Amino acid sequence: MLLPNKTICPECGAKLLRRSRWKSHTEKRSHPGHLPFRCVGCGHRYIAPVKHNRAAFASAAAAVMLASFGIAIFISSPTDPILAEWGNDNGRPVPSAALNAQTLEAAEAGDAEAQYRIGKSRLVDATIEPAKASEAVSWLQRAADSGHTEAMVYLGRIYQSGIGALQNYELAAGWVERAAVAADPEGMLELGRFYRDGVWYDKNPIQAYVWMNRAAASNAPGAAREREAVARMLDGETLKEAQRLSLEPIAPAPADELSEED
Structure with missing residues (x-):
């Protein structure tokens, strides 16, 4: 969640930030009374003393929880009851107002990461202004077309759920498969679920195990647990076959374009 805090980003001076994760127990023990933050504007991670006002924090947290309830359907997999994490360091969705002009300029110039960030921010906007959903899909499509695998996973989930775009399993599978064959951990896990x-x-179940096995090896959150659940569907011989297939080289992604017009 976005945090009201007296600290500022030492990199760009911005005051809009969010909680980051400790990289290790050693780092946490070495900084008593401090917390790790990530600047929403420039993405810089830094550690600072905790100085936030508790009342302001509670108010902001309640507001963000209400907004996140609406947008969670976009970023979670309908085939899995566990919502995707919001507080991770891969870049949690933020409202458009939190994006700086440089991000917008970079996106217009073709920067895939900036396009991805804007796409996610438009999903947050869509909880209040539903028309923003189509704009979100457009930005995510541009990022995905440029090879951004996280954008591909987002598109796959949107088309699978049919929320924010017309439900289309072919497009959902197409984008998820592209992310998976590009070795994106979340993409591999999502393909296993499909x-x-x-x-x-x-x-x-054999292919499900194969992709979840690869996802777990790439440290996708929850992949090992889901892999073990699928493994219980297999007998000894088919499990051996699934583990053998997991070692095979991943075939390249299809070259055709994916869009709602296809």
Whole structure:
């Protein structure tokens, strides 16, 4: 969540920030009375003393929780009851007002990461202004077309849920598969879920295990737990086969473009 705090970013001087995670227990023990933050404006991570006003913090937290309730459907997988994390260091969605002019300028110039950030921010805006959803999809599409795998996963989830865009399992599977074959951990986990649940593809527990196994090896959160659940669907021989297939090289992504017009 965005935090009202007296500290400012030492890199750019911005005051809009969010909590980051400690990188290790050693780092946490070495900074008593401090917390790690990440600047929303420039993305710089830094550690600063805790000086926030508790009343202001509670008010801001309540407001963000209400907004996040609406947008969580965009960033979670409908095939999995666990919502995607909001507080991770990969860049949690923020309202458009939190994006600086440099981000917008970079996105217009073709920067895929900036396009991805704007796409996610428009999803937050869409909780209040539904028309922003189509704009979000457009920005995410531009980022995904440039090879941004996290944008591909977002698009896959949007098209799978049918919230923010017309439900389209073919597009959902297409984007998720592209992210997976590009070795994106979340993409591999999502593709495993598609095979497990029969979304677009026929149900295939072997392929589900293969992709979840690769996702777990890449440290995708929750992948190991879901892999073990799928493993219980397999007998000894099919589990051996799934583990063998996990070692095979991943085939390249299809070259055709994916869009709602296809």
